[in-house]
Amino acid sequence: MQHTLKHARGFNKTLCASAVAIACFSAPMATAQEQTAAVDNEKKLERIEVTARKTTESLQEVPVAITSIGAGELSEKGISVLTEIQQFSPNTTLQTSRGTNSTLTAFIRGLGQQDPLWGYEPGVGIYIDDVYMARPQGAVLDLLDVQRIEVLRGPQGTLYGKNTIGGAVKYVTKEMSGDTQFTAEATVGSYSQRDMKLTGQVPIIEDTVYLGFGYANLNRDGFGQYLQSALPDQDRENYNKDLWAGRLTLEIRPSDDLFFRLGWDKTEDDSNAKGGYRLLPSVLTDAPVPDSKYDSYTSLPTWNKVELEGYSWLAQYNMTDALELKYIGSHRESYSPTNIDFDNTALDIFDVPAEYDDSNDTHELQVNYVDTDFTLVSGLYYYDGESCGNFDAILGVLGRAAFGTPGLTREVSGCNNSESWAAYAQVSYDITEQLSVSVGARYTDEEKTANVNNGLVFYNLYPYSGWIDGFVRPEGELVPQVLGNDPDGDGVFDGPAVESWSQFTPRVGVEYMMSRDTMFFASYAQGFKSGTFNPRATTNEPGVEPEIVDSYELGVKSDLTDSLRMNVTLFSYDHNDRQYIGIGSDLSDPTALNQRLRNAARTAAKGAEIEMTYVASDNLQFDVAYGYLDFEIKENNAVPPIIAAASTPENTLNVSASYLFESDIGDFIFNANYYYRDDYFLFETSDLIQQDAYGMVNLSVTWESQDGNWYGGIHAKNLTDEEYLVGGYDFVVPLEGGGFGPGLGGDTTLIGYYGDPRTVHLTVGYRF
Numbered sequence: 001m002q003h004t005l006k007h008a009r010g011f012n013k014t015l016c017a018s019a020v021a022i023a024c025f026s027a028p029m030a031t032a033q034e035q036t037a038a039v040d041n042e043k044k045l046e047r048i049e050v051t052a053r054k055t056t057e058s059l060q061e062v063p064v065a066i067t068s069i070g071a072g073e074l075s076e077k078g079i080s081v082l083t084e085i086q087q088f089s090p091n092t093t094l095q096t097s098r099g100t101n102s103t104l105t106a107f108i109r110g111l112g113q114q115d116p117l118w119g120y121e122p123g124v125g126i127y128i129d130d131v132y133m134a135r136p137q138g139a140v141l142d143l144l145d146v147q148r149i150e151v152l153r154g155p156q157g158t159l160y161g162k163n164t165i166g167g168a169v170k171y172v173t174k175e176m177s178g179d180t181q182f183t184a185e186a187t188v189g190s191y192s193q194r195d196m197k198l199t200g201q202v203p204i205i206e207d208t209v210y211l212g213f214g215y216a217n218l219n220r221d222g223f224g225q226y227l228q229s230a231l232p233d234q235d236r237e238n239y240n241k242d243l244w245a246g247r248l249t250l251e252i253r254p255s256d257d258l259f260f261r262l263g264w265d266k267t268e269d270d271s272n273a274k275g276g277y278r279l280l281p282s283v284l285t286d287a288p289v290p291d292s293k294y295d296s297y298t299s300l301p302t303w304n305k306v307e308l309e310g311y312s313w314l315a316q317y318n319m320t321d322a323l324e325l326k327y328i329g330s331h332r333e334s335y336s337p338t339n340i341d342f343d344n345t346a347l348d349i350f351d352v353p354a355e356y357d358d359s360n361d362t363h364e365l366q367v368n369y370v371d372t373d374f375t376l377v378s379g380l381y382y383y384d385g386e387s388c389g390n391f392d393a394i395l396g397v398l399g400r401a402a403f404g405t406p407g408l409t410r411e412v413s414g415c416n417n418s419e420s421w422a423a424y425a426q427v428s429y430d431i432t433e434q435l436s437v438s439v440g441a442r443y444t445d446e447e448k449t450a451n452v453n454n455g456l457v458f459y460n461l462y463p464y465s466g467w468i469d470g471f472v473r474p475e476g477e478l479v480p481q482v483l484g485n486d487p488d489g490d491g492v493f494d495g496p497a498v499e500s501w502s503q504f505t506p507r508v509g510v511e512y513m514m515s516r517d518t519m520f521f522a523s524y525a526q527g528f529k530s531g532t533f534n535p536r537a538t539t540n541e542p543g544v545e546p547e548i549v550d551s552y553e554l555g556v557k558s559d560l561t562d563s564l565r566m567n568v569t570l571f572s573y574d575h576n577d578r579q580y581i582g583i584g585s586d587l588s589d590p591t592a593l594n595q596r597l598r599n600a601a602r603t604a605a606k607g608a609e610i611e612m613t614y615v616a617s618d619n620l621q622f623d624v625a626y627g628y629l630d631f632e633i634k635e636n637n638a639v640p641p642i643i644a645a646a647s648t649p650e651n652t653l654n655v656s657a658s659y660l661f662e663s664d665i666g667d668f669i670f671n672a673n674y675y676y677r678d679d680y681f682l683f684e685t686s687d688l689i690q691q692d693a694y695g696m697v698n699l700s701v702t703w704e705s706q707d708g709n710w711y712g713g714i715h716a717k718n719l720t721d722e723e724y725l726v727g728g729y730d731f732v733v734p735l736e737g738g739g740f741g742p743g744l745g746g747d748t749t750l751i752g753y754y755g756d757p758r759t760v761h762l763t764v765g766y767r768f
Contacts, residue, residue, distance in 0.1 A: 007113040023446040044562045045615060051172065052152050053426065054130065054159055054377045055368060060557045063438065063511045063521035064567040065153040065609055067092075067625070071146060071174065076658065076669050076702050078715025078761065080195075082141040082149070082409065085169070087654050087675040087696075089151040090609040090627025093647050096140050098753045099340040099729030101241060101271040104139035108153050109571070110605050110645035111166030111549065114683070115581060118387040119416030119450065120355060123547075125156065126162040128171045130328065131312060132160075134385050135358050137336045138267060138308045144216050144245060145199045147174045153609065154571060155527025157505035157553045158426050158440035159377065165527040165549040165575070167203045176201050176210055176251060182768055189761025192221040193241075212249035219243075223757055224294025226275055226302060228287065228346040234302050235272060239294050239756075243269040257319075262313040273304035273339040276729065276751035279689070280740060282398060284733040284747045287345040293723050293754045299327070299348050300339040307335045333359040337463065341759030342729050343749045348396030348460055350731065350745035355463050360385035373430035381422040388415035388608050389535075396460045398746050407460030411479050412536055415452045415496070420446035420530075426507065427576065434514070438523075440507040447500040448543065450533035451493075455479030481539040499543040501531040517559040525551050527580070534597035542600050548576045563615040571604035580638045583687070600634035601642050607725035627652040640685045647726075649693070666710075682728045682752075688740075689752060691725040712764040719758060727753035 010073060048059040050068050059068055067078070075607040079085070082104070083366040086094040093112070097103035103116050106124035116136045124143075133139055143149075149171060156164040160474045182200035187193060201212040222237030254260075274295025281288045287297045310332040317325045336356040342348040366379040391411030399408025421642035426440030457479065509523035529547035556567035580600035607629040614622045631645045656673035670704030675696045682689040697720055702713035729751040731743035740748050 009586065009621075015287070045559050045565050045613060048309075050148075050150055051130075051170070053428075054366070055370060056267040056401075057376060060517075060559065060565075061519065063519070063523060063555070064572070065553065065555065067151040067153075067611065068148055070148040074146060074149070075711075075713070076700060077670050077673070077698065078700050078702075078713055078717070078763070080143055082139070082143065082169070085149050085151060087673070088623075088625055088656075089153070090611065090625050090652055091607060091629050091648075092151055092167075092627070092652070093155065095647065095755070096274075096753075097136065098276065098729065099274050100137075100304060100306070100336075101274055101336055102138050102140045102269045103244075104136045105647060106136070106139075106166070107558075107646065107648050108151070108166035108512060109573070109607065109646040110629055110630075111573075111575065112646070116393040117535050118358070118389040118392075119414075119531045119532055120579075120581075121163050121532055123163065123529055125160055125168040126171075127160070127168055129173055130170070130364075131330045131332075132362060132383070133332075133354070133526055134360050134383075135387065137335055137356050137358070138269070138306045141171060141628055142216060142218060142243065143171075144197060144247075145174050145214050147172045153569075154553060155505075155525045155573075157525065157527030158424055158442045158507040161381065161424070161505075162444055162446070162530045163418070163420055163444055163505070165529050165547060176212055176249075178203055178207060178210055183765060185759050185765035187763040189220075191223060191240075192219075193759070193761050194219050200706070210249075210251045212251070213247065215244070215246045215264050216423075217244045222272070222294070224275075224290075224292050224296065226298050227290060227295050228297040229302070230299040230346045230348075232303060236302065237272055238275045238296050238302075240272050242271045242486075243267065251497070257317060259269075259314070259316040261312075261314040263310075265308075265310050267306070267308040269304075269306040271304060272302045273300070273341075274753060275289050275302075275341060276344045276727075276753050278344050279728075279750040279752055280732070282343070282345050282347075282349075282747050283742060284349060285345050285347045287310055287480060293752070294757070296341075296344045297345050297346050298339075298341040298344060300341045300353060302339065302352050304338050305336065306594070309333050322371050323367055324366070324368045324370075326364075326368070328362075328364045328366070330362045333718040340448070342731065342751065343397070343745055343747050344751055345747070348394050349398075349747045350749055351394040351396075352391050353394075353463055354389060354391035356389045358385070358387045366766060373436075375428040376425065378425035379423075381424070383418065383420050385419075386415060386417045388417075389413065390463055392461045392463060394460050394462075395745050399458060399460075403458060405458035407458070409457050409459065409461040411453070411455060411457060411461055413479075414451045414483065414535060416535055417449065418446060418451045420444055420447050434512055436511045436513075438507070438509040438511070442505045442530075443502070444505070445500070445502045446530060447498065449496040449498050450483060450543070451481060451496040452483035452533070452534075452535060452537045453479045454482045454536070454538050463506050476549040481542055483533060486540050494538075495655075497533060497543070499531065499533075499541070501546055502526045503546055505647060510593075512743065513647075519557045520558040521553070521555050521557070523552070523553045527551070532579070532597075534595070536595045538595075539598075541596075544579050544597055545577050547579055547599075550574045550576075565611075565613040567611045569609045570607075571609070573604060574634075575603045578642075579604060582639045600636075600638040601633070603642070603645075604632045604634055605645070606632075608629050619662075621658045621726055623654075623656045623658075625652075625654045639686065642684050643687060644681045646685055647680060647682060649680040651678040652676065664706075666703050666705040669700075669702045671698075671702070673698050674703070675726070682725055683730065686730050688730040688732065688750060689725065689728040694722045696720070696722050696724075696726050709768055710764075710766055712762070714760070714762050716760045717758065718756060720753075720757040723757070724755045725752045726755050 093107040187195035199214040220241040223239035226236040329655040369376040396407035411697040422444040424442035430439040507525040551573040577599040578601040731749035732740040
């Protein structure tokens with residue numbers, strides 16, 4: 001939680017109630033001040049305000065399991081990227097996906113989605129000021145001008161809708177004050193890290209029109225390198241960073257009751273494709289297990305790209321002191337050509353160059369009412385998204401050996417587009433001064449259209465000319481369409497496959513204020529993950545039904561004393577109609593990439609989450625976050641069978657301490673935290689890649705001058721240099737006598753991707 005000890009001129013400044021949020025990336029709505037320091041006693045716990053229920057409330061009064069990490073704590077700990085948030089939220093996994101530096105793998109309470117291919121829906125929603133980020137590509141956000149990060153655990157199917165069966169992560173941007181402000185910040189560190197950030201705001205018409213801006217340029221050399229490459233004269237850095245991001249925001253306030261905002265943002269990530277670590281030596285070429293977990297081999301180009309651009313607009317009208325009307329709209333586009341070498345050798349054994357091309361538009365109309373004992377949050381929501389792509393699974397060595405051809409490629413391309421609308425409402429009513437109830441519901445209607453082209457070509461095919469030296473598609477030659485609308489069953493497709501689903505998701509809760517500082521709550525909530533089509537289909541097949549999660553929570557939020565806060569949540573859930581990506585029935589063709597998408601399993605879990613803050617003195621604070629998850633498989637028709645929750649440990653623990661030292665030259669804050677994750681499997685159906693339990697130590701020292709203009713910090717991450725897996729590929733065959741035989745592609749492809757090693761960086765900034 002946000003540090004409570006810093007005096008008023010620091011990060012705990014009380015913000016003007018009429019200020020509105022600066023848009024960072026796509027910003028759709030104004031947010032209230034993050035937190036108000038206790039004014040009568042410095043030792044008191046802070047009041048932290050959140051917008052988890054789309055209205056501004058105290059964290060301790062929201063009957064939701066939520067972690068809020070404010071701007072001060074993010075700065076003090078040197079947190080600069082979204083994935084680091086997992087350390088501070090129980091039962092949360094936010095990790096960089098395999099093969100790229102900017103694709104997110106997100107799980108909360110064991111619920112999420114690991115495969116980032118178009119068509120597969122996430123299980124944890126990512127929101128930038130309540131605008132939904134539909135695809136995981138580019139979702140590993142670098143934090144720029146952020147007010148706080150909120151992690152909502154458990155299904156959020158009422159207010160946030162589909163694809164939040166695990167929960168939601170909200171990126172809330174800073175408020176605009178209306179004064180001229182400018183901040184410049186530079187960072188240098190390990191692996192030649194060199195970052196620069198510029199943010200600010202300028203009033204164009206005093207008290208009426210404001211312009212906000214932000215720019216970041218982030219660079220770092222690779223943690224490792226490509227030891228072998230089939231291509232000369234290319235950048236061999238592995239796990240490097242080369243990214244810039246910019247945004248502009250125009251805010252207009254014609255009167256006290258009327259507010260408009262227009263926002264634009266763009267991000268370009270030119271970091272190299274991420275090469276994996278061979279856990280086994282190759283049997284087809286000289287590719288032994290490297291000495292460093294961050295070294296790799298490749299036969300593909302090392303370049304990679306993620307381009308994101310978005311527009312947002314907001315109109316807000318306060319009809320009365322209690323009634324608010326709000327319209328939020330957005331348009332986002334992303335394009336990601338990527339080079340993923342599955343086998344990580346200098347031969348074309350199993351290479352997968354791919355393209356992702358997405359765009360979506362959202363419109364939301366809200367009607368919100370807040371009275372003394374009655375609160376209503378309601379709205380209409382519309383989403384129209386196009387998600388397309390193609391990949392070429394190049395099995396060149398196999399093609400030349402088995403068929404005597406120049407190569408072999410299984411190409412898959414298509415689109416999986418969605419159009420949906422929803423109506424939602426949630427009412428909170430105080431029956432007495434102590435007892436209140438909340439009732440909410442959302443109705444969603446969604447239609448998806450999809451087509452898939454899937455087939456073999458007997459040469460090495462690449463997505464477009466110039467991708468790599470080699471073959472490109474001859475003009476007019478196409479792989480066959482295998483998924484589409486074929487009402488006659490004659491194999492002639494009249495158009496894309498079309499299916500629709502509708503879902504009613506309720507929530508019921510009761511809250512009891514035992515005292516001014518202690519609230520008990522219990523709730524039932526339902527969430528759903530959208531129905532979809534198989535983006536790797538090899539035959540015409542129907543779409544799968546939505547996944548449904550029924551969740552029960554019992555919790556207490558209590559400020560036991562003025563200096564001790566304890567929040568505890570017990571939960572259980574049933575996860576029905578799990579969409580499972582398994583093998584098909586035809587096992588005779590090693591080139592088929594046999595995959596079948598179906599509703600094949602039912603799982604459940606129960607667990608506990610504890611978050612504690614203890615303010616020991618005016619200068620010293622301790623925080624603890626613990627999560628426990630007991631995962632259960634109730635029905636298992638998957639092939640191969642499910643054995644565990646992917647990327648999800650049974651226990652997570654974070655213990656941190658913060659100390660404030662005041663001096664004549666400014667304030668110093670010393671931060672230390674220890675983060676522990678239990679062992680876990682990388683995949684839900686395989687025990688071939690497992691991460692043992694590990695602990696991580698981080699230390700930081702930050703400083704702010706007496707006048708508040710200058711600031712700086714030294715941050716040491718992963719001090720013990722722990723090596724921990726965050727992704728992988730397992731295309732091998734376990735042998736009865738032990739060891740592994742070759743899998744798809746004819747090689748022992750068992751690959752791991754790792755989190756960041758030990759790093760140290762220094763940040764210096766100036767603001768006025």
